[in-house]
Amino acid sequence: MAGAQAALGLRRGGWEGRISLLGDEPHRPYDRPPLSKNVLLGKADATTFEIDWEHLGVELLTGRRALALAPGVLHTDGGELPYEGLVIATGAEPRPLPGAPGARLLRTVDDALALRERLRPGVRLVLAGAGWIGAETATVARQLGCEVTVVEAGPAPLTGALPEPLGAVMAGWYAAAGVGLRCGAGVLAAEPGAVVLTDGTRLPADEVLVGIGARPATGWLSGSGVELDAAGAILVDERLRTGAPGVWAAGDCVSYPSARSGVRLAVQHWDHALQSGTAAAASMLGADAPYDPVPYFWSEQFGRMVQYAGRHAEADELIHRGSPEEPSWTVLWLRQGALVAALSVDRPRDLNQARRLIDRGAVLDRALAADPAVQLKAAAA
Incomplete structure (x- = not known):
């Protein structure tokens, strides 16, 4: 997603020179979120972007792996590629489980198709990790008649992503689905x-x-001069520039400074790939706008649409809009009265309004914000 958006952004922004889009998979650029949903369910076999790359004059180099980087030259397993400007959008790779070297991973369309062949009624599936992928895959596997068990090392689902009490609420969804x-x-x-x-x-x-x-x-960037943080993410500035001349980075592989949050963020979600790819292209073409969107992601699990926006880590107050015991509800996080994050379950209007309120740092009237019958935007001071 990030690489494709960067290529599109360059063409739409007026770049008339050569553009090559390199990827180590044999497939044309495709969308990942449906892999754990429609592809596993058998409703789709591919999620290729409907983009006329030939018409745009973008050269697709599929099945080509980046091996090393030197000033002005990208070394690949198919030879050297000289560049004037480079966007690194190599994304992220799933963490394997040391004790289970033969276990399946779900990151690529080939992973999804291979797993789909095995999800048959009565198959006993164990999922390691009760995160977003675990919940989404468990949902589909139950629909396909599998016997599913999810194993989580933490005290509740989504440990690390959400506070434990909210994860504990979601634990009930597993039981209700027979997981x-x-x-x-x-x-x-x-x-x-x-x-x-x-x-x-x-x-x-x-x-x-x-x-x-x-x-x-x-x-593959070892020794390239591109600086990485302790987790391996590429350190970029507010314009998504690396420390190497002529090199930008976007998507799951970057750590960028967020003035909004006051810390560096490494975000591994679809919306960030979409926005940062476009922003990297704009930066290459001379735009001077800092990259600092409101982080956003969603998950479809156990018949529910779960959406999250912002960052709750620095919040000092929590407000419930409706009860988690009800079919739909929202949780708001405030910092010094201003909305900084929101989680909604089947309340998309709340989430859409929350994103805009977080973006402008809106201070909320707490009583109005806690009333699910009042539109969230009406609670803004």
Whole structure:
């Protein structure tokens, strides 16, 4: 997504020179969110972007892996590519589970198609990780008649992404969907027909899928002069420029400074890839606008649309709009009275309005904000 948006942005921004879009997969650029939904369900076999690359004069170099970077030259497994300007958008790669080297991952369309072939009624599927991918895949697998157990090392689903009490609310969704959920124990090892948990429990398993996060795909940049943080993300400035001349970066592989949050952010979600790819192209063409959007992502799980915007880490106040016991509800986080983050379950209007309010740093009337019958924008002072 980030690389495709950068190429589109350059053409639409008036760049008339050569553009090459390089990717190590054999496929044309495609969308990833449907992989854990429609592709697994068999409703689609591909999610290729409907973009006429030939008409745009963008050269697609599929099945080409970047190996190293030197000033003005990208080294690939298909030879050297000289460049005047370069956008690195190599994304992230799923973290494997050390004790289960043969377990499946879900990142590419080929991963999704291979897993789909195995999801049949009665198949015992164990998912390591109760994050977004774990919940979405569990949802689909149950629809396909699989016996599903999700194993989470943390105390509740979405540990690290959301406060534990909210994750605990979502634990009930697993049970209602007929999905087993075991928290407080991780997968220690996989063996034929079973997985062994860190507490000694042995769970029967015909298939094992690992969804314990992803890491920036930046190992190939060693010695390039492009600076990485401790997690491997590319350090860029507010214009998405790296420290190497003529090199920008976008998408899941970057860490950018957010004036809004007061910290560097590394975001691995679709909306960030979309926006940062476009912003990198604009920066290459001379635009001077800093990149600092309101982070946003969504997940479809257990018949619910879950959406999140902003960043709650620095919040000092929590407001509930409706009860988590109800079919739809929203949680708001404030910092010194200003809205900084929101989580909504089946309340898309709340989330859409929250994104705009977070963007302008709106201070909320707490009583109005807590009333789900009042439009959120009406609570802004």
